[in-house]
Amino acid sequence: MNEFLRPPWTDLERQHRAVTFGMWAFLASEVLLFAGLFAGYSVYRGLYPRGFLAAGNETSIWFGTINTFILMTSSLTIAVAGRAARAALLGPARLLLMATFALGVLFLILKGFEYREDLQKHLLPGPGFPIAVAGAQLFFAFYWVMTGLHAVHVSGGLAAVMRLILVSGRNGEWLRGSASEEATALYWHLVDVIWIILYPLLYLTGRAHG
């Protein structure tokens, strides 16, 4: 009996297949959660094109672009970590997981600075909102909800990556034997993909019209 095998599976191969299938099914449901927001964004952008273009110009292109770069790089480090673990290079795999965690934390720190800048510019929908074009407040309602929900997902991903780092510290073979590394990496990549879609909707909108 393998130490990484969990009931009800009788071999690691089947357990691995079940875990990855379960993760892909979960990711499909996650995609649909964000799709509801994308749908709302599309409808309101269609109804208030001028407001969305004016408001889109007020988000921080620098924070948005640097954070996109950071998340893409963290996808690289966790992808190589998985390849290293499968090649039994468990030390480098663990180091790459630490790099992934650090990049995720850096993303959240920059997001915090960006939120502070947004609040200083009164970009929270409500009284005192500075852009007097119909629909601009709706754009920022989507901005806060979408980036907030995404940040919750990054935080969940960070907890999962930290678990990999901690458990593999006690038993390095666990990274290779259990399917946890692959499941966590799939989730982390999805968080990256969601951000890749959010980036043009929230940060590139209205730049050519400014």
Added chain:
Amino acid sequence: MDRKALRALWLRPLLTWGALCLLLAATCGLAYVPLGWGNLPLALAIAAAKAALVGTIFMRLMQETPLNRMAAFVGPIWIFIMFVLMGADYLTR
């Protein structure tokens, strides 16, 4: 770790990351070029290309079992159906 093992580990992911960075620079630069209604579809097409790169190379979708590939495509297919039905309503009012 010898050079060959290092190369096998990093080459494909690093090339993918390079392509992602180029696409990021392209989409950011093109956002400032006035293309009228064309800015959004172009930006979304580049985003889709980036998502496809992450899906196929980083998430190893092509090496997955057919069952997993089907699960991966189910999300986008349902979104497509949702947007078609939504467009049938809002675009024809």
